[in-house]
Structure formats: structure tokens, C-alpha cells
Amino acid sequence: MALTTDFAGIEPASRTAEPKQDYSRYRIVPARHPERLAGTIFAAVVIIAVLYSTFTNPRWGWGVFAEWFFAEPVLVGLGRTLLLTALAAISGSILGTALALARVSKSPLLSGLSWGYIWLLRSIPVIVLLLILNNLGYLYETIEIGIPFTDTVFIDYPTVQLLTPFAAAFLGLTLNQSAFFAEIVRGGILSVDHGQLEAAAALGLPRRRQAFRIVLPQAMRSILPTGFNELIGLAKSTSMVYVLALPELFYTVQVIYRRNLEVIPLLMVATVWYLIIMTVLSVAQHYIERYFSRGAVRNPTPLPFQAFFERFRRPLPVLDSAADKVRNLGFHDATALRAGGAVRIHGISKSFGSLKVLDDVELNLPAGSVTAILGPSGSGKSTLLRSINHLERVDEGFISVDGDFVGYSRKGDTLYELKEKEILKRRADIGMVFQSFNLFPHLTVLENLIEAPIEVRGVDREEAVQLAQELLARVGLSDKINAYPRQLSGGQQQRVAIARALALRPKVLLFDEPTSALDPELVGEVLDVIKELARTGTTLVIVTHEIGFAREVADTVVFMENGRILEAGPPARIFTQAEHPRTREFLAKVL
The missing domain is CATH 3.40.50.300 (P-loop containing nucleotide triphosphate hydrolases)
Incomplete structure (x- = not known):
């Protein structure tokens, strides 16, 4: 009340506007960040020191590295590594997605079976799983397909001939990958707002369409970062199949350096190839994540070749004059x-x-x-x-x-x-x-x-x-x-x-x-x-x-x-x- 009284007598004419000031003469001094500068200098020193030590130390054997980097045995082993990675990634992702959908199923038995599979396969180390599969012929001499509890057999094949080292490696990596990938997919599914499922159900969309058109594409934003992390881990896990004497990249490098005793240069050959594989996967991850981020940002960055593919997109039909009204x-x-x-x-x-x-x-x-x-x-x-x-x-x-x-x-x-x-x-x-x-x-x-x-x-x-x-x-x-x-x-x-x-x-x-x-x-x-x-x-x-x-x-x-x-x-x-x-x-x- 006092404030109202104090200001009530002020005449409107006395409230003069301040004169407009010219701010163009002011000079702006950016804020200084000494800690940031110190961190940058420290990082530069570390990088230079590591590079200098690496490329000036003759014991790294870069000449031997160059000799073997593109050698035929190394490239054959690399091809086998890439093939194992691709096959296990595709089959493991498909099986893992099926397991994730089973985990969220309304069937208690199906959900329990999926949980048991995931629990078991995540508990077994990869190297142990590979050895068990490689010795499966000891437990089951033949693999038979027929009518259970009868003498009718359609296929009878020796396990040792069917489960070759490559087949055992592929199967082991697939089973291991699927168990971990299933939980990644399930986490992605649970991250999708429940209202999306309700909207799809309210529209009468079939359950399969709800899963693969509505839920999973949205879940991919949560699945991809962790999923690609698992994929990169899978590519490195192929090195474990050396226990099966399968000549993939790491096993091939081991054989070579045991013969010429050039351990470090040959290990660097494998390291650089793994770095290249991981870099390619990381670039692919970046663009795939951008693709699935459609609708998540207001101004999305166009994907490479997007303008090219837009040329082949079917144009929308033109509304006729009656509809235009x-x-x-x-x-x-x-x-x-x-x-x-x-x-x-x-x-x-x-x-x-x-x-x-x-x-x-x-x-x-x-x-x-x-x-x-x-x-x-x-x-x-x-x-x-x-x-x-x-x-x-x-x-x-x-x-x-x-x-x-x-x-x-x-x-x-x-x-x-x-x-x-x-x-x-x-x-x-x-x-x-x-x-x-x-x-x-x-x-x-x-x-x-x-x-x-x-x-x-x-x-x-x-x-x-x-x-x-x-x-x-x-x-x-x-x-x-x-x-x-x-x-x-x-x-x-x-x-x-x-x-x-x-x-x-x-x-x-x-x-x-x-x-x-x-x-x-x-x-x-x-x-x-x-x-x-x-x-x-x-x-x-x-x-x-x-x-x-x-x-x-x-x-x-x-x-x-x-x-x-x-x-x-x-x-x-x-x-x-x-x-x-x-x-x-x-x-x-x-x-």
C-alpha cells in the first residue's frame, strides 16, 4: 500500500525515456578457459609422444608389418573373419529378435523358455561354448531327424562330419550373440511408449504389423548403439575360434609369427585390420542411426544419396477440382x-x-x-x-x-x-x-x-x-x-x-x-x-x-x-x- 501511495503522484510527463545509446563502439572479449587450454596442450603432448615413440622405435618392425599386411594368408584369414562376423551377426540378430519377442509374449511357457535360453547362453563363456560344440560328436555320434519315439528316421548323419570347425564356430558365435542381442532388443521394445502400442491396437493393426512397423522401428534408436557395440565385440570374438584350429585372422597371424618369431609386427598386422573393421562398422552405425532417427529431430540432416533416391519416389496423386473444394x-x-x-x-x-x-x-x-x-x-x-x-x-x-x-x-x-x-x-x-x-x-x-x-x-x-x-x-x-x-x-x-x-x-x-x-x-x-x-x-x-x-x-x-x-x-x-x-x-x- 505504501508503494502505491509513494508512486501515485508521479506525473506521466516526468517518466522520460532514456536516450538511445550506440553500442557499436563496444569490443567483445571472449571468456577465457585456462583449464580447457591446459587439457588441450596435455592431449597434444600425449598424442605426439605416442606417435613419435611408435614410428621411431625400430623394434616395432614396420618393414615386417608392410611385408605381411597384404600377404595372401593374412587376407584369407581376414576373409574368414569377416564371413564369420557377417553370418553370426545376421543369424544372431534374427534369433535374438525372435527371443526378445518371445520374452514379451503373453504365453508364460514361451516367455519362460526364452528366459531360460538367455540365462544359460549368457552364463557360458564363448570359448567354453565353442569347445563344447566342437566335441559334440562325443555326446551324440549321429544327428537324426525323424518321428520322435518311433523307429522312423529321415536323416542320419555323423555329427563330426556335419559339425566342422567352421560350423561349430558359426553356431557358437550365433548362439552367444543371440542371447545378448535378445536383451538389447527387449530393452528397446520396453523403451517405446506404451501409447504407441495402444494407438496401433486402436487402429486395428495386426500384431505382426504392430511389432515390425510400429514398435521395432522406434525401438531401433535404443537398440542400435548397444547392438553395434555387441557387433564390434562379435568381430573381435572371432579371434577366440583359434581354439578350434580354424585359420581366421588371429590364428593365421599366430602361425606366421611362430615361424618367423616376428611377434610384435604380426600382432600389429592383426591390430590394424581389426581397427579397419571397427572403423567401417562405426561409420555404418552413424548413418544407420541417422536413418532411424527420422521424426526424432525437427531438422534432420539429409542422408548420403538421399536426393538421388528421392527421384525414384512415387509422386503423390493430384487432388481433382471437386476434392480441392x-x-x-x-x-x-x-x-x-x-x-x-x-x-x-x-x-x-x-x-x-x-x-x-x-x-x-x-x-x-x-x-x-x-x-x-x-x-x-x-x-x-x-x-x-x-x-x-x-x-x-x-x-x-x-x-x-x-x-x-x-x-x-x-x-x-x-x-x-x-x-x-x-x-x-x-x-x-x-x-x-x-x-x-x-x-x-x-x-x-x-x-x-x-x-x-x-x-x-x-x-x-x-x-x-x-x-x-x-x-x-x-x-x-x-x-x-x-x-x-x-x-x-x-x-x-x-x-x-x-x-x-x-x-x-x-x-x-x-x-x-x-x-x-x-x-x-x-x-x-x-x-x-x-x-x-x-x-x-x-x-x-x-x-x-x-x-x-x-x-x-x-x-x-x-x-x-x-x-x-x-x-x-x-x-x-x-x-x-x-x-x-x-x-x-x-x-x-x-x-
Whole structure:
């Protein structure tokens, strides 16, 4: 109060602006870093000393090194090393990926078998494993393939002839590599946000497509650094196969220096070749990591030859004049894109452990209706929404869309639970827009939109691209068709998510708090799109905290608390004459 009084009498005229100063005469002196300079000098001294000692000491035998570096025996051993590395890396990576997928499988027996394999193979030293495989003929004289527990044999071959030193080396390195690589891949899979799996499942993508198109490409950013580290270790581990008398690079060098006694120069031959191998692998790692970082950075650096390969990319089809008109129409004329479905919720309940999140929920939503679900946090709104498209399986009760039970097939009075494959197909009729967008960050906007129509609906690519172009035009994002999600604002990402859900032409569209992750200034652009969708006849179910939006758009407003529907009715009644005291108390706080 004193401050206000002290300054209240100051005349506006007395607040004169400071004269503009000329700063061009100032000289900027960079900050000095004596510790950094000292470290640089120390590193330079060490490098010079090592190089001088290495190249001036005659005992290194550089003449002998030059004589043997490109010698035929060394190059043959090098070729065998490279072949072993390549074969073991490819087979070990494939087997390791399969083991990782088995580890995260819902089958306890398959997951346990994978865990046991990984535990055993990671426990055995490579050199011991190689020796065991090399002596496998002692345990099993022949390898037989036939019908178990019968005398029928199709193949009978001596183990010693089948398991040559090269085969034993290849098999040993593969088994060892796969065990370690499996955990690397599993770690990468677990690093992918769970929302990506939910988004893929909500689109109805098959499990195999979810794994290899959505999850693994994103997991590669976590897999590659450690995976290439294992690959480099594998290339060096090939030196251990000397115990099998297999003439790879290191064994060949050993044989030579035992004959001419030039130990150091021959070891340097092997060392330099290993350095070359590791350098090539490191360069490859750099560019492969850049490739899989697509969508992770706003301004990615172009890959080598990227411009050349872009010439062969199929151009996008040009929108015809009729489709071009939709740019300014929004969804006013888009009723042909979808037909609303009636949703019936029959007494569903759901618990997470001892916490009951849905308690005997009963609700009927007519085809083409717009329903807004309100309630405090933790009231079960999102769980109810996720139950409608079977992302959450209810403990009791049923949900149907146009008479078809979600997650079940009906024969008479009997309901048969559907397999995951069939559930995914039916889920395509129930689109979902998530609170955190859940766009696939490694795919462009166009790829996000066409993925499900092609894989789930069986639409050909050209038709899917044309539909994607039209939907992007309707949400005002035609110019972002080749952008990655990270290059978009939050409001743009949510509009793309709406277009992606609509690309499947669903009967029902679910919105899980579509504006809660947006800045206030971006909320309006998303709500405008939903308002236009509300007039198209699509059945919309919206969980929201935007009370004014719910009042304007919804046909029915539902208020939930503690997993129960306390009140449901038209907005005019709910917002002005609510019957339940808890509804009135909640609205009094938010209106």
C-alpha cells in the first residue's frame, strides 16, 4: 500500500525515456578457459609422444608389418573373419529378435523358455561354448531327424562330419550373440511408449504389423548403439575360434609369427585390420542411426544419396477440382465418409486389483449422437471410453455397437470370446483420438494416415493416399502431408490424429480429453474440427473438461464419479437443473 501511495503522484510527463545509446563502439572479449587450454596442450603432448615413440622405435618392425599386411594368408584369414562376423551377426540378430519377442509374449511357457535360453547362453563363456560344440560328436555320434519315439528316421548323419570347425564356430558365435542381442532388443521394445502400442491396437493393426512397423522401428534408436557395440565385440570374438584350429585372422597371424618369431609386427598386422573393421562398422552405425532417427529431430540432416533416391519416389496423386473444394468446407459435406453406430453399454464393471474403476455402468447412445462425459479425475471416464473399443477388457457386462458385441461373437444366447485377430478387425469400426495424440513419430503425416486403411481395410495405396489428402485438406493441414509429427504444433498433431482415426471410416469416434495436452491458444482449432464432425452423423463420445464446448456440441451429457454414472441427460437440463447434488457441486466449481 505504501508503494502505491509513494508512486501515485508521479506525473506521466516526468517518466522520460532514456536516450538511445550506440553500442557499436563496444569490443567483445571472449571468456577465457585456462583449464580447457591446459587439457588441450596435455592431449597434444600425449598424442605426439605416442606417435613419435611408435614410428621411431625400430623394434616395432614396420618393414615386417608392410611385408605381411597384404600377404595372401593374412587376407584369407581376414576373409574368414569377416564371413564369420557377417553370418553370426545376421543369424544372431534374427534369433535374438525372435527371443526378445518371445520374452514379451503373453504365453508364460514361451516367455519362460526364452528366459531360460538367455540365462544359460549368457552364463557360458564363448570359448567354453565353442569347445563344447566342437566335441559334440562325443555326446551324440549321429544327428537324426525323424518321428520322435518311433523307429522312423529321415536323416542320419555323423555329427563330426556335419559339425566342422567352421560350423561349430558359426553356431557358437550365433548362439552367444543371440542371447545378448535378445536383451538389447527387449530393452528397446520396453523403451517405446506404451501409447504407441495402444494407438496401433486402436487402429486395428495386426500384431505382426504392430511389432515390425510400429514398435521395432522406434525401438531401433535404443537398440542400435548397444547392438553395434555387441557387433564390434562379435568381430573381435572371432579371434577366440583359434581354439578350434580354424585359420581366421588371429590364428593365421599366430602361425606366421611362430615361424618367423616376428611377434610384435604380426600382432600389429592383426591390430590394424581389426581397427579397419571397427572403423567401417562405426561409420555404418552413424548413418544407420541417422536413418532411424527420422521424426526424432525437427531438422534432420539429409542422408548420403538421399536426393538421388528421392527421384525414384512415387509422386503423390493430384487432388481433382471437386476434392480441392473441401479445403474450406471442413466436414460440412462429409456425411458420405461415415455412418454412425448405436452404442449400448450393458452393466459393465472393471477393477484394477482392489480398486473398482467402473461399477455397473449402463448407457445407451443412439446412432449419430454426440455424448460428452464429465467428472472429476479418477472417476472412470477414460476407462469407460477404452472399454468401448476393447482396449480395456471389462470384468462384467457387455458393450455392443449396432448390435455386434465388442470382443464377442454371438450364436443364439451364447457369446464366444473372439481371438485377438478378430478383435483387431472389429476395432477398426471404433476410432479413437488420444489425449497425447499417439501419432507414430517415425512415420510422416501421410504414412500415419494410410497405414491402417491399407493394412486393415485392404484399400489400395493410391485410394488411401487420396483419402488422406482429402482428410488433411478438411482439417487444414494439406501442406503438412510430408512432415513428421515432431515438426507440428500440438494442435496440428491432434488434428492429424483426428484425420487418422477418420481414415478408417469408423462408426463411432472416441475422444479421450483431446485438448488437455494443448496450450490454451491451440484448444480452439481442435474443438472447431470436433464441432464440424458433430454435424456429420458420426457417433461421437467425448471425455472432456471443456464445459462450454460440451454445452454447445453434445446431445447428451453424462456425469461420472467413483466409476458410476450419477446423472445423464440433455445439456440444457444438466447445466441448469441438475438433479444430483454432486453434479451441482461439480458444475458450480467449473462453470
